Amino acid sequence: MRPFLTAAWLIARKDLTVEVRSREIVATTVFFAVSCTLVFAFSLVQEGRTVVDAAAGLLWIAIAFSGTLALGRTFERERFNDTLRALMLAPSDRPAIYVGKLLGILAMLLAVELVLVPLVGLLFQAPLLAHPGLIGALVLLGTLGFCAVGTLFAAMLVRTRSRDVLLPVVLYPLTIPVIIAGVRGTVAVLASPPDLAMAQFWIGLLASFDAVFILLALWTFEPVMTE
Amino acid sequence: MDFDRISFTNVSRYFERRRALSHVTLECAGGEIVGLLGHNGAGKSTLLSIAATLLRPSAGEIRYGTAAFDDAGPDVRRRIGVLGHETQLYGELTATENLRFFASLYGMNRIEDRVALALSRAELSRRAHDAVSGFSRGMRQRLALERALLHEPRLLLLDEPFTGLDHHASLAMADRLASLAAEGRIVLLATHDLDLAERVVTRAAILRDGRLAAIHNDPRSLRARYLDAQIGTG
Numbered sequence A: 001m002r003p004f005l006t007a008a009w010l011i012a013r014k015d016l017t018v019e020v021r022s023r024e025i026v027a028t029t030v031f032f033a034v035s036c037t038l039v040f041a042f043s044l045v046q047e048g049r050t051v052v053d054a055a056a057g058l059l060w061i062a063i064a065f066s067g068t069l070a071l072g073r074t075f076e077r078e079r080f081n082d083t084l085r086a087l088m089l090a091p092s093d094r095p096a097i098y099v100g101k102l103l104g105i106l107a108m109l110l111a112v113e114l115v116l117v118p119l120v121g122l123l124f125q126a127p128l129l130a131h132p133g134l135i136g137a138l139v140l141l142g143t144l145g146f147c148a149v150g151t152l153f154a155a156m157l158v159r160t161r162s163r164d165v166l167l168p169v170v171l172y173p174l175t176i177p178v179i180i181a182g183v184r185g186t187v188a189v190l191a192s193p194p195d196l197a198m199a200q201f202w203i204g205l206l207a208s209f210d211a212v213f214i215l216l217a218l219w220t221f222e223p224v225m226t227e
Numbered sequence B: 001m002d003f004d005r006i007s008f009t010n011v012s013r014y015f016e017r018r019r020a021l022s023h024v025t026l027e028c029a030g031g032e033i034v035g036l037l038g039h040n041g042a043g044k045s046t047l048l049s050i051a052a053t054l055l056r057p058s059a060g061e062i063r064y065g066t067a068a069f070d071d072a073g074p075d076v077r078r079r080i081g082v083l084g085h086e087t088q089l090y091g092e093l094t095a096t097e098n099l100r101f102f103a104s105l106y107g108m109n110r111i112e113d114r115v116a117l118a119l120s121r122a123e124l125s126r127r128a129h130d131a132v133s134g135f136s137r138g139m140r141q142r143l144a145l146e147r148a149l150l151h152e153p154r155l156l157l158l159d160e161p162f163t164g165l166d167h168h169a170s171l172a173m174a175d176r177l178a179s180l181a182a183e184g185r186i187v188l189l190a191t192h193d194l195d196l197a198e199r200v201v202t203r204a205a206i207l208r209d210g211r212l213a214a215i216h217n218d219p220r221s222l223r224a225r226y227l228d229a230q231i232g233t234g
Helices: A002-022 A024-044 A054-080 A083-089 A095-123 A132-157 A163-190 A196-225 B044-051 B095-105 B111-121 B137-149 B167-182 B194-200 B222-231
Strands: B005-015 B018-029 B033-037 B059-064 B080-083 B155-159 B186-190 B203-208 B211-216
Touching: A002 A024, A002 A095, A002 B095, A024 A054, A024 A095, A054 A083, A054 A095, A054 A132, A054 A163, A083 A095, A083 B080, A095 A132, A095 A196, A132 A163, A132 A196, A163 A196, B005 B044, B005 B186, B018 B044, B018 B186, B018 B203, B033 B044, B033 B167, B033 B194, B044 B155, B044 B186, B080 B137, B095 B111, B095 B137, B111 B137, B137 B155, B137 B167, B155 B167, B167 B186, B167 B194
Parallel strands: B018 B211, B033 B186, B033 B203, B080 B155, B155 B186
Antiparallel strands: B005 B018, B005 B059, B203 B211
């Protein structure tokens, strides 16, 4: 177990080091998420009033779109100099590559969400930070679920010619349960008064989705990556 | 797990309906540098990818010593080094960071000593802390070879390793390959460069349309034999 975790940690740390040097993925993803939020804010906020539950929907749309962008770029980097093959050749268990890439993408998206969540709260006048524990758990588990599926498919599609088109086509239908749970959980937290029991139910459901998705991905990663 | 030979028996590989390799039978032992020669699309890279455990054969058997392909897990991969078409290096990381990352991934000990030795062999000690993206193609290629050799593999798989190297660097790499073979390593080398192949390989396997067209145990006059094999008279 220790070599597995060591390899995963090395890969995640390498991804974060590369990102700190290039600032490519986080910067472009933050820019995209902010643009997306502003466009929706202009159309859904009229004279200081917002459409009911718009903040929750917009938050998760921005997370899904930004996540897709980050996933594509992360694996494009591995494709560029064929480094994914070098990782596949390493004598660690191949699912460790999946876990390492997942941790790296998750860290990058959480950094983006540190900007996104307060921005959505501000523009949509939504008390997203009133229950930081619940919102934090929803965003963390929702992002983990999205990345768990996304990392597997981004890795699988990295050698296909139309990967940029195929990734969202495959990813969005499969992550619908995560997005719905995230939206409904956020709506419950933002309700007046907040429906904390319902929010905790959706958090539990997200944790279950994550466990299932991660186990399936660990099980299938090596066969799908060895052509 | 160590091994002293790799053998391919009737290995075929199809990509959907396209045949990339057909019934290739070849054995390579320690101390040999086997040149894989052939036109683009002849099946050289496919054979190397299968040997590297990155591609599954559609049919046939591959053995690393006594271990079968399906049993070739981390222990066999630990004994394989690959230098592919691309350098397999991270441009944003320095030469030292690249080597240190792969050494850690292979669970090696004395990492700093090995990295320093690899940088010295690649003649890059003075650029050790520069990002690889600023290196010339030749410098990257030298570093990539050392990265592939960092874990002292038994089986070394090289796909066009002379790409981007000047004449002096190509000869230096040829000498390096000869010394690796002399240490008992198995070297499988795919190349278009017949002059360098003649200089470095101990045996030549010529592939044509995915089939093994000829094997020459004496690599002298390789150019003439290669042309014969390509037109079907070899």
